Amino acid sequence: MGGCTIFKLGYCLPLSAIVLFALQHSSALALPQLAGIEFSIQPRLCVLSEQEERCEDELEIRWTAGEPRALCLYRSDKQLPLRCWENELSGSHRFSLSAAANVTFSLREVDQNLLLASAEFEVVRDEPRYRRKRRNPWSFF
Amino acid sequence: MKRITTPIALAALLSLAPLTWASDSAKPAAGQAVDDAYCTEDTPACRKVGSWDVSLALGIGTRTNPVIGRDDQTLILLPQFSWYGEKFFVENYELGYTLLDTPRQMLNLIGTMDLDAFFFRDSLSIGNFTLEGGQDLVNDGSSIPGNGQDGGDNTDTDAETAVSTGTQVDPKSLDKRRTAALAGIEYSHYLGNWMLNAQLLSDISGVHNGQELRLGASYDFAIEKNHFSVFGGLEWQSRALLDYYYGTNSNEVNNASLLFEAKADTATVVKFAWHRQLSKAWSLSASVRYKRFGSSTSDSPLLEDNKVITAFIGGVYHF
Numbered sequence: 001m002g003g004c005t006i007f008k009l010g011y012c013l014p015l016s017a018i019v020l021f022a023l024q025h026s027s028a029l030a031l032p033q034l035a036g037i038e039f040s041i042q043p044r045l046c047v048l049s050e051q052e053e054r055c056e057d058e059l060e061i062r063w064t065a066g067e068p069r070a071l072c073l074y075r076s077d078k079q080l081p082l083r084c085w086e087n088e089l090s091g092s093h094r095f096s097l098s099a100a101a102n103v104t105f106s107l108r109e110v111d112q113n114l115l116l117a118s119a120e121f122e123v124v125r126d127e128p129r130y131r132r133k134r135r136n137p138w139s140f141f
Numbered sequence: 142m143k144r145i146t147t148p149i150a151l152a153a154l155l156s157l158a159p160l161t162w163a164s165d166s167a168k169p170a171a172g173q174a175v176d177d178a179y180c181t182e183d184t185p186a187c188r189k190v191g192s193w194d195v196s197l198a199l200g201i202g203t204r205t206n207p208v209i210g211r212d213d214q215t216l217i218l219l220p221q222f223s224w225y226g227e228k229f230f231v232e233n234y235e236l237g238y239t240l241l242d243t244p245r246q247m248l249n250l251i252g253t254m255d256l257d258a259f260f261f262r263d264s265l266s267i268g269n270f271t272l273e274g275g276q277d278l279v280n281d282g283s284s285i286p287g288n289g290q291d292g293g294d295n296t297d298t299d300a301e302t303a304v305s306t307g308t309q310v311d312p313k314s315l316d317k318r319r320t321a322a323l324a325g326i327e328y329s330h331y332l333g334n335w336m337l338n339a340q341l342l343s344d345i346s347g348v349h350n351g352q353e354l355r356l357g358a359s360y361d362f363a364i365e366k367n368h369f370s371v372f373g374g375l376e377w378q379s380r381a382l383l384d385y386y387y388g389t390n391s392n393e394v395n396n397a398s399l400l401f402e403a404k405a406d407t408a409t410v411v412k413f414a415w416h417r418q419l420s421k422a423w424s425l426s427a428s429v430r431y432k433r434f435g436s437s438t439s440d441s442p443l444l445e446d447n448k449v450i451t452a453f454i455g456g457v458y459h460f
Contacts, residue, residue: 130180130187131225132242134249135329136232137338137359137372137412140204140256140451141219141428 036066039117041105047124055123059097063107063117064090070111076104084110099123185368185418188225195222198426200455207434207446208260210312216453237327247329253342255353257378257386258320260449310442314393318386321348334361338374344382351382357410372412376432380405387441399442406435427454 040062046055061073061082068089072081077099085091097103099121106118180187188194202216223232230237234254241248325342340355357374383403394400414428430451439447 128182128192129190130182130184131190131227132180132247133186133188133223133225134230134232134237134239134247134327135186135336135338135359136235137336137357137370137374138256138340138355138376138410139233140430141198141414141426141453 037107037117038062038064039107039119041119041121043121044119045122045124046099047126049126050128054098054100056096056098058094059121060092060094061105062090062092069116070109071107071116072110074106074108076106081108086110097121185416188223190225190227193222193224195460196220196457197460198453198455198457200426200453202451202453202455204451205446205449206260207444207449208312209310209443209445211260216451219453219455245331247327247331249327249329250324251327251340251342252322252324252345255321255323255344255348255382255386257382258318261315261318261386262320308396308398310389310394310399314395315443316390316393319346319348321351321382321385322346323353325353335359336361349381349385351379351385353378353382359412366417368416370412370414370416372410372414374410376408376410378406378408383438387438387443389442394442401441401443403441404437406437408435408438409433422459424457424459425455426457428452 042060042062043057046057048055063071063073065071065088068087070084070086071088071091072084073091073093074081082095082105083091083093101123103121103123104118105121107116108114109116182189198219198221199217200219202219204214204216206213221233224230228239230239236252238250239247240250321344323342324345325340327338327340329339330337336359338355338357338359340353342353342355344350344352354377355374356377357372359370359372361368361370363369380403383406386403387401388403389399389401391400410430410432412428412430415426417425419425428451430449432449434444434447434449438444
């Protein structure tokens with residue numbers, strides 16, 4: 001398993017500030033969703049350490065609608081849909097994700113290819129931080 | 142014992158350096174005021190949080206020893222290491238915790254060792270990194286050698302000469318001088334290429350219960366790829382500290398004229414350093430440090446010289 005998702009903060013607490021910031025950022029990126037459609041992905045964020053290149057995680061995507069719909073789930077880096085539903089009120093899809101960058105998931109209506117909802121899975125890199133070195137002029141060298 | 146007798150000329154030369162290159166003050170230089178954006182991987186004045194920085198200098202140098210009967214130290218290898226966390230840091234034999242770090246100011250709690258003890262050590266001492274073989278930083282109950290009190294064991298000497306004329310201290314009869322652990326606060330103020338530094342330290346190991354106040358200023362400048370640093374400062378040390386290291390008691394000397402009780406005194410320190418980065422891993426470095434004891438301390442019969450000169454030049458490999 002690579003990366004550190006929002007469900008595994010126990011071992012990546014120092015990154016919590018980044019996580020919180022990214023979560024806020026993530027929410028802001030979510031497109032306005034049509035009335036009656038609820039769309040969610042979990043987890044929504046993965047924080048990569050300096051040594052990790054890709055985030056490997058299990059994702060679960062859920063949607064519910066107020067009336068039966070024919071929908072397909074897409075991810076931004078693939079052309080073919082991940083899964084489609086015919087005349088369903090809700091659906092869920094669980095799968096393994098390997099991603100080095102942000103991935104956007106979207107729900108589209110089968111007939112008109114109309115975008116109904118989307119959400120982003122964010123990949124954040126834990127960039128190394130630098131601080132000023134203390135200078136001790138009293139040392140021998 | 143070897144002696145170097147040209148420190149005054151050197152100090153005078155160094156004191157002119159800031160004026161000579163003052164016109165370079167507008168150029169970026171190592172150690173000048175930094176802000177967050179300034180601290181990157183390639184900034185010499187900054188360190189990556191959470192990682193070790195280890196280097197080994199290979200070259201030639203010396204550290205004179207002013208204590209009677211003690212040899213100067215030849216410097217060949219200088220290992221150095223540091224680790225910086227968000228607040229905590231380790232630098233060779235020093236520990237610290239940063240209370241304040243702004244582009245212009247830095248306030249640290251620091252723990253360090255008493256450098257005066259180095260002159261009484263037989264241990265493996267490699268530059269700033271000193272391996273204190275078998276030495277205890279905590280007072281084990283042995284008495285303070287000054288002021289005529291009873292001394293501890295008469296060991297810890299590799300004196301090449303043992304003088305027993307009655308007019309000079311026999312190095313073999315000296316009590317052990319332990320290394321004190323000092324702790325205190327340090328404030329640095331960055332003003333362009335200048336840095337003002339103050340350290341107030343106190344013995345926390347119960348070795349001598351003395352204090353030390355250091356006040357100094359350094360000026361950094363760069364000429365092309367060469368980075369220079371000139372530093373001058375005053376080092377006030379309390380009576381208890383100086384008497385522990387440089388005082389004598391009746392167990393150590395057999396002549397009343399050799400009894401010496403030190404007073405609080407101020408030493409002068411001047412340092413000049415040069416650094417040139419050759420590649421990411423290699424750099425060239427040189428430094429000369431001159432310390433002159435205060436006039437009162439210089440009268441100690443344990444000192445056959447009133448100055449200490451540390452000089453080194455060599456290549457540095459950064460791991």
